[in-house]
Amino acid sequence: MEWKKIHRLLQLVVVTAVLIDHAAASDDVASALIVSSSISSHCFFPQLSLLLFIMQCYYTEIGHGFDKVLYEPFDDSFEGSWIASERDDYKGVWKLSKSEGHDDYGLLVSEKARKYAIVKELGEIFSFKDGKAVLQFEVRLQNDLECGGAYLKYLRPLQDSWDPRNFDNNHPYSIMFGPDKCGPTNKVHFILNHRNPKTGKYVEHHLKFPPPLPSDKLTHVYTAVLRPGNQLSILIDGGEKKKANFLSGEDFEPALVPPKMITDPNDKKPDDWDEREKVPDSTAVKPEDWDEDAPMEIIDEAAEKPLGWLDYETEEIDDPQAVKPEDWDDEEDGEWEPPKMQNPKCVLAPGCGEWKKPMKRNPAYKGKWKAPLIDNPNYKGVWKPRQIPNPDYYVLDKPDFEPIAAVGIEIWTMQDGILFDNILITRDEKVAETYRERTWKPKYQAEKEKQKAQEAGSGLAGIISSFQKKIFNLLYKLAEIPLLDAYKPKIIDLIEKGKKQPDITIGVLASVVVVTLTAFFRLLFGDKKPKVVNNGKNKIADAVSSNNQQSRGTNEKKAQSSNNQRDKEAKEKEPENEDAIAPRRRRSARRET
Structure with a gap:
């Protein structure tokens, strides 16, 4: 009976060792419990079962640490x-x-x-x-x-x-x-x-x-x-x-295993090697009707000046609301000139200034004649240097x-x-x-x-911030419209106030809209002539009127009258020589410095 117990015990030790090895591989304490319960159900050695359980726990929880x-x-x-x-x-x-x-x-x-x-x-x-x-x-x-x-x-x-x-x-x-x-x-x-x-x-x-x-x-x-x-x-x-x-070689650069063959660094392309697949046909002759001097574009003689084109208006005019600075010294700074602004009359008109007929593509244009290409009888293909055995090649079973x-x-x-x-x-x-x-x-x-909580808390604030950013970007673009040049400082000032106080964004938007509408109403329905003095030489700007209500003949008469007036003013200014405008240039140069 004693020998049978010993034999039974040896069998259990072998089985236990296998189970422990499995548990160790799985790195799971639950596997150790399986080992313990399996042993307990097959023998009457609870002390051995407990000992093996402790050993397994030690191996799974601590034993791996020896491999660090x-x-x-x-x-x-x-x-x-x-x-x-x-x-x-x-x-x-x-x-x-x-x-x-x-x-x-x-x-x-x-x-x-x-x-x-x-x-x-x-x-x-x-x-x-x-x-x-x-x-x-x-x-x-x-x-x-x-x-x-x-x-x-x-x-x-x-x-x-x-x-x-x-x-x-x-x-x-x-x-x-x-x-x-x-x-x-x-x-x-x-x-x-x-x-x-x-x-x-x-x-x-x-x-x-x-x-x-x-x-x-x-x-x-x-x-x-x-x-x-x-x-x-x-x-x-x-x-x-x-x-x-x-x-x-697909995974590392350069590859750990060098190529067996490499390009010969000493090989050179022969001088007579022809890589041209096509060459010009030497027997081809330029056609007699081929005009190489014909321009690519010609004037479109059929074009007509658009109705309402303002020939005698300029794209830019003096800003009628500009005022000469109080600290401006004519002797020191030269004659003051108001800044320019876009001519309101040209906004609704098809165009201003001297009208010229546009250019169009010349149907007779052919360009410089070139002989057609034919197959090159001497073509040898693209030259490549020869391959030679790599002197640094080696065989590698595994990295060292x-x-x-x-x-x-x-x-x-x-x-x-x-x-x-x-x-x-x-x-x-x-x-x-x-x-x-x-x-x-x-x-x-x-x-x-924590990140999710922060994102949830700042979600609405983020949406509002993004909306405000888009609004301000839109307003900046609006301020750059030439029609609103006179109101640009006011619009920029409103935008800057809105950026400092984000809670008034809607108010800023409404204010800019009012300014914009005011500018358009003044353009469409006219405005009073501003009283602006410019050294006695600037005249009061004409009020903006609708270009569509003027006839073509009326425009030409006014234009002729305007030209006569310009000629008269030009003659009055002729005595002003280079010395007269020199102070202004000196002042400008000093400011730039």
């Missing part, structure tokens, strides 16, 4: 374990700071427009045995990121004399991974610094088409998973955003990843508020997943809920 090479939660002061660079270029100050909205601490980029460098040496060198590795860290861009980096460098080992205080951008790394954004660049970098086994030189191989950064100010976790079979996965918040193969001795952050950023947290290096994807669930997910969910 580095885990930095920044719960305490980083000084001493992280060494900031003392190089002259790196003036940025690192701080231990809480993440906005909760009590979780991280490593903070505290100043704008600075270079930052800091490094932490690993307790042991991490080697990429079997091609397995997981690199993970969290970043929160609390003030967004317009131009800067938020990536990590996984540094290669150096000689014992290396001083972390000298860390800079020249320090050799194995992998660079993380967000980078500036101008058109918006990507999660993954760069492998790989040694060419043929030349011995290190080459940076960039991941092609990397995923973009999330466009918000929340905490995000970035994970690079290196798997056997030369596989790479880039995860953002636990979701796979990019999958690549290290040996594929350089080991990691330290983790560094070396960035140049125009924004502050970048917060790094929970930096992890491990070989087990389950470990990385566990940390995402325990450290990142609760934090992200809290930030997301």
